[in-house]
Amino acid sequence: MSDLVRFGVAMDRALLTEFDRRIAALGYENRSEAIRDLVRADLTRAAWDRGAPVVATLSVVYKPHVRAEVLRLSEPEPGSAELVVASQHVRIDRDRYLDTMVLRGHAESLSALAGKIAGTKGVLSCELHVAASVADETRPNDVQASPSRDRDREQEQG
Incomplete structure (x- = not known):
């Protein structure tokens, strides 16, 4: 069984449109991959900030x-x-x-x-x-x- 969890995100339409353009230009196939990468990058920055x-x-x-x-x-x-x-x-x-x-x-x-x-x-x-x-x-x-x-x-x- 998969460990994937689905969740909803509410976002301003203009912001989502801009995000979709950005991730398409970067070659992402879908929003999920882009959001996962953003979360991983943020967690890495947090580890750096706390000295881990x-x-x-x-x-x-x-x-x-x-x-x-x-x-x-x-x-x-x-x-x-x-x-x-x-x-x-x-x-x-x-x-x-x-x-x-x-x-x-x-x-x-x-x-x-x-x-x-x-x-x-x-x-x-x-x-x-x-x-x-x-x-x-x-x-x-x-x-x-x-x-x-x-x-x-x-x-x-x-």
Whole structure:
């Protein structure tokens, strides 16, 4: 049996018409999917606001000479949890790199990391996007930094 629950929503006709146009432009097939996405997004924001653990992405565009500093800043401080679950490094062009990092942690820690990186000279943009709330539990033992991240560290040090 399905766990779906049906409920009614009263809404001003003009607001509903505008909503229908918006969700059609985004490719939604029906209002239910759009409303579910809005509820999930609101619950994720609420988790962030109360400091619950979340998963987020951090996109950083920077000049080539800044790479070692970005890697250093994303390393965990002694005694603190590792926030970076995985990362990807891409050369955009001759003068810019893009790193995307998947982060897991509490809002305060993720914001602090993004702020440290954003404030680094040579960082051109730094965007933090909260993707989902997660259960407040100890990270599983099998979650580690990606092999490419380990290889990048070794290249920077050697």
